[in-house]
Structure formats: structure tokens, C-alpha cells
Amino acid sequence: MESIQTVRKTIQPLLPISSSYSSLPSYNIVPTFSTQYAVQAGYDSLVQSLLSEKTVIIDGFGGVLWESFRMNLQRCFDGYSKKVSWYDIDSSLKSPEEINSMIVANLNGNDPVFGKKYTGNLNDFFDKEKLPLLTSDDNIDLHIVYGTGAALSNWPGPIIYLDVPKNEIQYRMRAKSIANLGSEEILENTQMYKRFYFVDWPVLNKHKEVLLSKINYIVDEQRIDEITWMKGDDFRNTLDSMFEQPFRAKPWFEAGIWGGNWMKERFKGLPQQEINYAWSFELITPENGIVLEGNHHLLEVSFDFLLFRNNYKMLGKAAGRFGNEFPIRFDFLDTYDGGNLSIQCHPRTNYIQEHFGETFTQDETYYILDCEPDADVYLGFQEDIDANEFKQALLDAQKNGVELPIEKYVQKYKAHKHDLFLIPNGTVHASGKNNMVLEISSTPYIFTFKMYDWLRLDLNGNPRPINIEHAFNNLHFEYKGDYVPENLISHPKVIREWPGGRMMKLPTHPEHFYTVDRYEFDHEIIIYTNGQCHICMLVEGETVEVKVGTGNSVFQYAETFLIPAAVEQYTVRNSGAKKAFLVVAYVKETCC
Template sequence: MNWRKTTQPLMPATTAEKQPPAAGTYDMYPFARLGAGKVHNGYASLAKWMTGRNVILIDGYIGNDWEYIAGSLQRELEAAGVAVTVVCTSTLMKPAGDIEALVAPFLGEKGTVWGRKASITLADLFDTEKLRNIQPAAEGITLVIGVGAALTGLDAPVVYIDLPKNELQYRMRARTANNLGKQAWDDNQETYKRFYFVDWVLLNAHKQQILSRIDVIADGQWKDQLAWATHAAISEGLQYLSQNAFRVRPWFEAGAWGGDWMKEKIPGLNKEEVNYAWSFEMIVPENGLVFESDGHLLEIAFDWLMMKHAKDVLGQDEQRFGIDFPIRFDFLDTFDGGNLSIQCHPRVQYIREQFGETITQDETYYMLDCKPGAKVYLGFQENIDPAAFRQALEDSVATNTAIDIEQYVRVFNAHKHDFFLIPNGTVHSSGKDNLVLEISATPYIFTFKMYDWVRLDLNGKPRPINIDHAFNNLDFSRKGAKVEEELISKQQVIDKGEGWQLVHAPTHAEHFYDVHRMEFAKNITVDTNGKCHVLMLVEGESVVVETANGFRQRYSYAETFAVPAAAGSYKIINEGGGTAKVVKAFVK
């Protein structure tokens, strides 16, 4: 049975399997070095670490193959002459029907895309008596293994096995990973919805709760091997990143409107994939950080960094956002593809009341690349009649016929480095032949589609249309001349010196983040001013970032990276000829 369903390769387990990228070449697998002797590989080495202990709690993220992991460790331990007793946490959970009833209030209606962030805890899914009554074997090692192992009352070392979110979803599609405590299989949309609104919420809170008890952190993305490091070694690496700079591991998805820009520009992407619609450049609820030691790679979820160093990363904004990283960067690729749906995003009060989010999906489109004639749809025509617009949309759904969307929605030519502003409630879409750098608040699944060009998704089905949600949020005052005035950024030089200038690309008043573009021939020095900066080289071959702490790292064209507030100041050095241009987003 295939245990993952995707065209994308597994991340290499070692640097020997990956070629170091040349300057100017996008790196799909960026990593930070931990130093020698920090990352260990294989079940045998972890079994050796376990030897001599009476009980080990092996907790971790959903999607791990706990039976396979337990069997692998048991074989290694028994080969070393150690008797092993295995207790699987799946046997300690409440009945599946009870769990279904517990999570149902957070899942919305079946067939809909959204639920509401869960307010229960992981412990609520378990049978308290069963957790309390585990009796370790008198001899050898007892392994309590699976999600929630640390919920037992046992005083024992904790091994935490993480799993990247993209790999979890590939396993979900292969039906080798299901929701917590769920025995029946649902369709992928329902399974993902429960991951997002229930399972991930519970597991992230659980991880934070047991953080100080964890002794070993492991990466479960490879089937036949396990990379692991001590919590102390990982903590050292996270501390270093929180003072300097970091890049998360990106991942990529096809879609109904996807294009070919990323396929052509990013080495390592599977060229046989039908298209690439999205890249998760830095959508941190789904990205990880990769560490290296002695050629071994190990990935952990980004939230480890925030749980330990939110203040260092966000500086003065930590009080506002806590451990939630507020800004995301991603690509929308429509080169030789199609138009995105005509859509909008929820207003702040709506997303809080309906979905339990604290901030909403305020977006911008920074045009990284465009073909001649590329368009962006933004705002309404001056003569918009909301009732007539709604009727046209509903008729289109009912009869499966196209409409002339430009009767209702304005359309603009798009050029490289244009900057379009999409505060919540704004009707918008990217047309074909754009590579959009979407700079946004972190929420990323709350898109209310109104019109999808009468097309089918990659599975041959219509994508959900959300006219009711959209009309509860649309701002019909964003129309006519007001669109140019408020929604197309008026970029201007606000500072300059010899060989450099700083361009302000103002965002809308409702955006909590702002954007600068630094343009320089040789180098530029930047102060964080107590803010985290999220950056991308949007023109040029490659740059080197140096911090005051001695950190030095190359970043190539179209790569996203961040400099935490605690770095204080940093220098960006242009490695190529001509002018380098680096976009910088930060909380206002």
C-alpha cells in the first residue's frame, strides 16, 4: 500500500541526497546547522538512548505510523536483550462515537469548508481511568506510544515525534492518516477541516503544555528511519535562529487555476505535476524548520520557535500576537494557467464570531512577475447594483453558465512590482499570467468564492461557491474611483543614500502590516526597531544577510526569509550585478 499520495518527493534525509544550490537558485530544502553530533539517525540509535530506563512516553503529532514506530523500536530493543511492553494510546481514548459527538460542534455543516476553532483539550478525547491505570511492566522497558502519551500520570522521559503538515496531508490522501480517534474514513475536505479546526488546535496546545517535559524531539516523515535530537540541542538551534534569521521549508500544491512559473523556475519540483497553484513560502501553521548535523536533516514544526522565543521573534508585537506569527508570504501562480475565483475574505468581527479566529485574512498582491496583458480584478464598478450582482452569481451557479464579470468588477493591468491592496470585504481575483507574491495576515483558508469561471477542479468537480458568506462581508463602497485611491498602493521613495533607496509601498488603513522595498547596488543596513521583518528578494540573483551576531546566510531570488526583532540590525549584501530589490513586511 502506498503510504503517501503526492507527486512531490520526500525531503532528503541527508545532505548527501541534496545538491547545494548555486547562487541565484531557489532552494526547496533550506536548513540551519546545529553543529556536529546533534542529529542522530535510525531506530537503533534511539533504542540505545532508551536502554536502562523503565518507562518511555513516546508522544507526538497526528499522522505518525505509531504501530510501525513501536515495532521498529521493539525489534531494536529486543535485539539488545531488553524486554519490551508496548501500550498504544489509541487504546486509551474514548469510543469513536463519543469523540465524534465532542468534536461535532466545531465542524460546521458537512460539505462546507469551514468549522470553528475547538475549545476542548486533547485530554477530553481520552478515558481518564485508562490513562491513570497504566501499570509499567516489572522488567524491561514499557513504551507508552502515540498521540497523548504524556497525558498519562507516569513520571518518565518524553520523546516527541513531530510530522510536517504537508506529509500529514499526503498521508491523509493515501488514507494512512486519519483524524484523532476516528475509525471511519471521510472525504479529504472533511478530514482536513477537522485537522485545521480541531486536531491541530488540540495538539498544538498539548505540545505547549508538555514542552518542558520533552527530552527528545524526532522527525517522523521518513517511513524507514527516524531522525532525532535532544531537546537541548534543538533548543540551542532555535535560540540562535531567534536572534539572527530563518527560512522555513516551503511546499507546493497544484490547483484548478495553477500555472507553470514555479515549475520552470524552481529546481527540484516535479515537472510532471499538472501545474503549481500555490507555494507555502511562509504560511507558518503549515511550515517547518529544518536543522542539520553531520549531514543528517531533521524537521520540526515552526511553532516550536514561537513557543520558546515569541518575544525574541516578534519583539514589541509579542504582546499583541502571543505565539501566533502574524504575517504570511505565499505564491499564486497563474502563468499559462487560469484566473483565480472572484472572491472576498471575512471582516474581523465575522471571522471571530463564525470561525474563532482572532485576526482576519487581510491580503495584498505584490506582482513578482507578469506576462504582457496580465490583469488583476479589484473592487466594484461605480454603478454596481448588489442585488443584480447577486442574482447574476446565483443564476450562474444554477445554470452553470458564464457571466461577464467585468460588468460588476473592475479590472486593472498588472506589471512587475505593482502592489494591490485587498483589505477584508474587498472583491478581487488574480487573472492568468501572474506570479503573485501574496503578502497577508496569517489566516489562509477563509476565501469566499462567488464566481469560479464555470470550471471544474482537478478532480473533475465544481469548487464550492460561497455567495451567502461573501454577501455577509462584501464592502460595496469600494467601487469606481475609490479603488484607485485606496486599493492600489502609491509607492514612493522615503529615504535614500549613495547606491540605495527605500521605497514605501503603503498598505490600506485596515492592514496591520506595512511594506517597504529596499533597492541597492551593493549593500544596505537595516534596523529591526523591535519588529520582525519578513523579506523576499524580488529582483536580483542573490543576497547575503549578515547580523551583528556573526550570522551570515545567502538567500536567492524569490526565497522568503525572516529576521527576528531580537537581531537588532542586519546588513543585506547584493551578490549579483545591477540593483537588488528586497521586499520587507512588518507589523505597523
């Protein structure tokens, strides 16, 4: 029997069965949404719900440890003397060679980062002649078809869906305990993640969306020894209730070569033995989960279930443009006592669409949540930039280890708390050390073209990928000189004032489809969503209470929370002794 230690490689703790963090009066690393419906725990309780069935379908996301799940369930069926016949849907997959041939154009050879999104469906991976061969035996008490894609068998019977968080998928990937969809080979980590991102996850998300209305039981599979689960109707009703209240996604944290100690020192519950924390995925919806709490049990599912359920209630006016793609992300970049990020840029819109299959590009901003007096941000080119000279200097650094005098080519600006630096696509940039950056960005998140990485190796002692050619296909060399302080550093404007408070507009660049407001107040404010989803964070102060209807939610300093577009207005009350600064990001009206 596998142990949890052997199937995941990380020091980050598993989500507990029941919440142990919610009472802390500080940033909560395991935020939950309370549901009035039951969250059950354990394999036996699930088996009891299936004893009267003749056929059952167990489907799930990629990365599920299927054999461990099957054995645990079988053990419980044995306790009820139930004769079960199991049918592995993998037996109906196309051969690995056929699948590799089918997706070869999406993987871009051995490129360690970039591929192009596969646009087909999950049934493309299955042999259409093999699927009908899965037939049941009338002499068996219970027939179960299981595995990723099991619902494609079209068997009658209840559907159980197993979800597993994206961070746990990556921990399992690092432990070599899982493989890609339809692959018998366990690839090197960067290649496995690339295939997850560009092939597996797009088709599995489409499949998940189709199944949402049909699921009879939803299972959180991340704890291989003790699952939690809900009935399908209860789950869907809970999703519906989430559109009416503020909530948080579950953040997750990663170390990096430039990472710092700001979060490590301030966020209680983070393992202190980690070398640093470079990132927190506060709200990167393709990789975040939401944690439901019912009768003291916790169940985590992927955030995208909310969009599959009702993208209009979540996104409002922006749903017509973005559909099931959540447009805005919040994440932390922590370089306190760490190092500079790489000198980098992101792709232009037509480039990311043509080369990588994304629908919109990675336009960013850096909001300085905190910083030391010596903190800087690299942004835009010097007035006298010579593109050919710059490229040759980058190549010398990459090939010959020649240190780059970066300030000869790139401007550097002092960072101050609450500054907003604007980084539209094609802008050369990097955060310097001793910054705690709240990155407010459009959602795509892996499309960073590194040009210079200070001659560093990664945490495993390997060179980090450098993408000079991609960068030079996208750089805006006209973002230079005086253009930068005038157009790439936000100049806040007072929109309105009242006793004890004011609302500030932090203008973004015309390339950004989102805008940022900041409310600075002593007591209480009322904010109208105007049919938009608001992504919020308390960036100064201690605690706020957010009232929607009769509900009341409490959020601490540096916690990201969402107000769905279905909420017409919300009241924010400052519960601390200091003035509260609340940052609110949403899609520009003109960009919906």
C-alpha cells in the same frame, strides 16, 4: 510492513536524510538551518539511548504512523534482547461517538471547508477513568506508553516526541493511511482536513507547547523507514540560536486548477511531472516546517516550536497582540500559462471571530513579482454596482451554468512588475492569468469565499465550493469606482535616498495591520528591526548576503527569509550584477 509509497499520495519527494540542494546557486526548495548539535539518524541509535530506561513515553502529533514506528523500534530492541511491553494510549480515548458529540458544533455539518475552532484541550478526548488504568508490570525490562497524548499518562521517564510535517499529513490523508484524532472512520479528504484544521491541530498545538520544555528526544517521523532525531536540550538550544540569525522556513508546493508554470520552470528540484504549481507555501507558519541540519543529517519540525519557545524574541513588539500566532504570511500564486483565480473575498474581522473562531482575519495584498503584458488583477466594484443584480448573476452561474460577464460588476486593472494591490477584508478580487503573485497577507489562509469560478471543475473533476452567502455577509460594496485606484492600489513613496539606492514605503490600507517597505540598492544597506520581526524577499536581482553579527547568510531571488525581532540590525549586500529590490514586511507600530 508498510512502504512509503502506500502511505502518502503525492509526487513530491520526501525530505532527504541529508541535504542535496544547498549547493545550487538558485532558489533552494530545501533550505536548512545549521546547528552545532548532533542530528542522529536511524531507529537503532535512538534505541541505544533508551536501553537503560525502565519506562519511556512516546508522544507525538496527529498523523504519525504509530504502528510502523512501534514495529521499527521493537525490531531494534529485539536486537538487544530487551523485553518491551507497549501500552497504546488510544485505549484510554473516549469512544468515537462521545468525541463526535463533543466536537459536532465545530464541524458545521458537511460543509466542505468551514468549521469553528475547538477551544478545549487534548485531555478532553480522553476518558479520565481509563487513563489511571495504564499500569506497568515489574517483570518487564522496559515499559513504553505510546501514541498521540501519551504524556497525559503522567508516567515517569523520558519523553520522546514525534513530529510530522503538515504537508506530509495531507499526503497521508490523501492516501487514506491516517485518521483524525479519536476517529475510527477515515473521512473524505475535505472533511478530514476540516477536522484537522478546526479540531485536531488546535488541541495538539496546545499539547505540544506544554511538552516542549519536557521533551528528552525530538523525532522527525516523516520517513517511516529511517527517522532522524535530536536530544531535547540540543533541540531547544538550536531554537534559541535561531532567534539570533536569519533563516528560511521549508516551502511546499501544490497544484491547482488555475496553476501555472513560472515556478516549475525556475525552481530547480521541483518534480516536472506535476501538472502545474499553483501555490508555494513560502511562509504560512501553521503549515510550514523548519529544517535543522546537524552533522549532515536533516530534521524537520513545525515552525510553531519557535513561537512556543519564545514568541517575544521572534515577534518583539507584536508578541503582546499575537502571542503564538505568527501574524504575516508570504506565499506564491502562479497563474503563468494558467487561469484566473476565482472571484472572491475574505471575512471581516468580527465575522471570522464569531463564525470560525479565528482571532484576526485574512487581509491580503498582491505583490506582482512577475507578469506577462496581458496580465490583469480584478479588484473592487464598478461605480454602478447593483448588489442584488450581482448576486442574482452569481446564483445563475452557480445553479444554471450561465457565464458571468464579470467586468460588468468588477473592475480590472493591468498588472505590472512590483505593483502592490491592496485587498483588505470584504474586497472583491482575483488574480488574472499570467501573473506571478507574491501574496503578502495576514496569516489566516483558508477563509476564501468564492463567488464565481469561471464554471470550472477542480483537478479531480468536482465542482469547487462556492460561498455566495458568506461573501455577501462580508462584501464592502463601497469599495467601488474611484475608491479602488485611490485606496486599493498602493502608491509608493520615497522615504530616503542615497547614492546607488533608495528606500520606498508601499502604503497598505488602514485595515491592514502590516506594512511593506522596498529597498532598491546597488551595493549594501543596513536595516534596523526596531523590535519587529521582518519577513523579507529579494524581488529583483540575483543574490544577497545578509550579515548579522559575525554570521553571514546567502539568499537567492524569490526566497523568503525571516529576521527575528531579537536581531537589532542586519546588513544586506547585493552580490549580483543588477540592482537589488528587497521587500520587507512587518507589523505596523500602531498595530502592536
